[in-house]
Amino acid sequence: MDDTRVKKGEERLRQLNYANSIGPKLAEISPELNRYRKEFAFGDVHSRPGLSMRDHELVILSGLCALGYAQEELKSHINLGLNAGLSRQEILEIFIQLAVYAGFPAAVNATFIAKDVFDARDAKGIKQ
Structure with a gap:
């Protein structure tokens, strides 16, 4: 390696x-x-x-949401996306947009995972 x-x-x-x-x-x-x-x-x-860290995370979140079965990776990259400068609203908007292309079940699951991440960050006092 x-x-x-x-x-x-x-x-x-x-x-x-x-x-x-x-x-x-x-x-x-x-x-x-x-x-x-x-x-x-x-x-x-x-x-x-070719992309900023923020934009890398935006693309990754889109792909993980579209997969529909990568919950742990999605949770991790929601955190990394927030750390890279995406707002909570932007992350939720990504999932709304993907409802059309990846399906409502994938978008709804991603939204619930985002809520769990947001709640965990709030509990730790992490502002973003």
Whole structure:
């Protein structure tokens, strides 16, 4: 494995204040899978310069909502999206728009997951 890519992914996650992401929990369960996630998803793809961190998260949230079955990833990326500058209203609007293209069940599920994330952040005193 390429330690440079892992370090680049770790830096990107630090920039996103990843404490509320799935990374720490995943690392306990499967350090190897977490390393691949850091190396490829964040070191190679998320770190590409074509989009801002905020816009990367907007795209990721859209994809995860459309999948309809990636609840833990969606929860993690709602947190990362908020950390990257998306507002709560923007996240909810993403899911409203996706109701047309991904289906109402996927959009409704994503909205309930967002509510859980918002409530958890409120309970911790995290403003955004």
